[in-house]
Amino acid sequence: MPSLLFCGPKMAACGIVISIWGVIMLAMLGIFFSAKSAVLIEDVPFTEEDIRNDKNPPQNIYSLYNQVGINCFIAAAIYVAVGAVSLCQVRLNKRQEYMVT
């Protein structure tokens, strides 16, 4: 069976750390965007038109907020996957270690 191991122990540990951080931070950002946090307004990609052509203000802005929030959640999910892969790699690395010694 071909080995599924493709990164070393340090790389895998790095992946786990960054994915834990990523999951927590991106999920929090997702929640804050969904809650329409005012502090994050600078990161919402709205234009003048979004405000001017809004029939029911501030729905346009809110929908943009939601969209960014969803992006954040999906990115968090990606990092969950990255974390899972890294965890597998750590396991595989450990097994390899036992086999060698």
Next chain:
Amino acid sequence: MLLGLHPIMSPQGSISVDSTSYGDMTHRFPVGFKGAEHSHPFGNMGELFRSEEMTLAQLFLQSEAAYCCVSELGEIGMVQFRDLNPDVNVFQRKFVNEVRRCEEMDRKLRFVEKEIKKANIPIVDTGENPEVPFPRDMIDMEATFEKLENELKEINTNQEALKKNFLELTELKHILRRTQQFFDEMEDPSLLEESSTLMDPNDPNRGAPLRLGFVAGVISRERIPTFERMLWRVCRGNVFLRQADIEDPLEDPTTSDQVHKSVFIIFFQGDQLKNRVKKICEGFRATLYPCPETPQERKEMLAGVNARIDDLQMVLNQTEDHRQRVLQAAAKTVRVWFIKVRKMKAIYHTLNLCNIDVTQKCLIAEEKSGSTVPSILNRMQTKQTPPTYNKTNKFTSGFQNIVDAYGIGSYREINPAPYTIITFPFLFAVMFGDFGHGVLMTCAALYLVLRESRLTAQKNDNEMFSMVFAGRYIILLMGIFSVYTGIIYNDCFSKSLNVFGSGWSVRPMFDSRLGGNWSFETLAENKVLQLDPTVDGVFKGPYPIGIDPIWNMATNKLTFLNSFKMKMSVILGVIHMLFGVTLSLFNHLYFKKPLNIYLGFIPEIVFMFSLFGYLVILIFYKWLSYDARSSRDAPSLLIAFINMFLFNYNDPSNKPLYRGQKAIQILLVLIALACVPCMLIVKTLVLRRQHLWRKNLGTENFAGIRVGNGPTEDEAEIIQHDQLSQQYDDEPEFNFADVAVHQAIHTIEYCLGCISNTASYLRLWALSLAHAQLSEVLWSMVMHIGLSTRSLAGFILLAIVFYFFAVLTVAILLVMEGLSAFLHALRLHWVEFQNKFYSGQGFKFLPFTFDSILDGRFED
């Protein structure tokens, strides 16, 4: 038999060893300082804030027992030995022979270790602490190591010879194979035809084979081009060189490197050329091998060579196996051997410090008590300064190291380390205030702390890692404090957290009944609008903890934060410095120097308090006494403070802060000025007077007599006889000019220092500003790109961008900014804080201990 108790002079707190031996020899063994029993009035409390009390003691040991006693002391590791014969040459000491033998054994072991490492055999480390071997075991050990070394050397020589042989045979094999090819080509008529046509078409002997001589050999591959050129030039093109690479690398028997070589064969005509060619080959370190001329002979030779190679290979394998077995056996015990030998060496080295006195056999008669002499420990009185020893544990040692890096504290001086535990991480955090970064740092430090036993066992050799690991508790505290300051600054990756709801509201600004004057036209016309806190309901009160999150979105955020952080830096700095000056009071009290209190500490603290303490009070006063309505009239603190020194109270643009300000400020300045001559002149004069008075008193009372420290006359006598008395210095001469200059420098340094140090604390503001700005830039340049995509596929970009954001956050904000904040916090402690009370002129207590030998650090 038993002899002499001859005390060695000694300072309070050490151990001196006198050992006696047979006959009339008195061996006096050295002395060191040892940690005192806890007899301090304040119990352990005193030990935390000052260095441990030390006792100088003498140890009298019977010379047979000395070795064992010293070894036990080494295991305990609480005693520092002093050299009792500093002027004796190293080669003239008693145990120099034993030390030399230990060194010889050490050398042999290092040789074995090197061989083990070369063979890639892991050295077994069981963490065992072997007992010190007895001196009589030394011969056994020596014999063992000698045998092992010889065996290894023999194996090595044999192996080398065999390998050399093997190499030669392999090369010969290759030559025979390759040359066969060349000869085959030569006999190929078509090839020969062609080449001779090219060489000389008019040759009359055309077609007839030439009688050519040849040499064959092996040369390393990289030399080929020069070799070829040289041959061409020297022989003027009259030789013919053929060469072929040997594919597999060959092993050099001496260095055991893998080298690539090539086989070559050179054809030539005549003896002269032959000589030349041979010389060139020699010069290029090519190995020449005899090569038979006829194919038949060559074939036979090849068969013979192959057979010999097979035999040799077998012998080589066996030798290698034997070598491995020997080394593996050695690898199991080499660590224990090392420790034993090094412990032994350390003991003999210590014994060499002892005083062995053959002349003074007096005094001892009463002690004669049969054959065994109990070892005697004698406490001594001394005027010498003992070394400084601060008890630490794994938590405090990092902070103690910070202090020690500046200077080892003088004996029994106030130790700043306990205060540093809090102030250092705090000042760091003031410059590193970010909730998110603080959490990351705390997590990293927690990992190190929670896994510390496992990480210690791993013995990581990486210097960077071990440095961080040694400071793990410092980093942990720095992280926790950063979380706190992050909450106060309300910064988390440069974004604010709005937990309790902002105290500001925009709505009342549109309500004209409340005094608001905004409308939708105002919004359309202006890009930036300012909220007016005087309108009811706009400002509902401060945010429960930290900065109001609304400032994170305000364009005048920096103006607001700068004013806040600048004032905060001054307040923290002045408190920190006043604390440092206060600590000097405890030093003066402890060392019983009333003069330093009345003419040092009091003027210093009054000076600082009346100028900068007053400034702090003004800052608080201004914060409390002006509200939103009256803030337009608030005077500038900076100008008010400058005017205070200029006695300028007529400035119409800067109204007084309170009534009677003029009188109070003038009074304060005058008080501060009055403190300067107290420190500058009065103290010097009083010192001089005291000196004169003491001198007068001294002459009346037979000046110069030193009152014996010990209870008996003997001791007084000893003090004078002992070599150590050289280190005694008499009461220093009082030199008025020196004292005056010293005092003047101190005063000027202090007074100017107050001003410049207060300014220096502004770095707290500057660095926290830099940190906040840097993290904001990182967010808006990196994270912003990922977040502000309008398409739904933005999550891929976001995931990638987050990766870069994370890497940059760690590299720039945590590591780089963390280091810079660390350095600035360090400087604030060393320069601004410690120079108020800490002289740091002691020397470190270095007990005789085997710990470092066990840890594998062997430097002497």
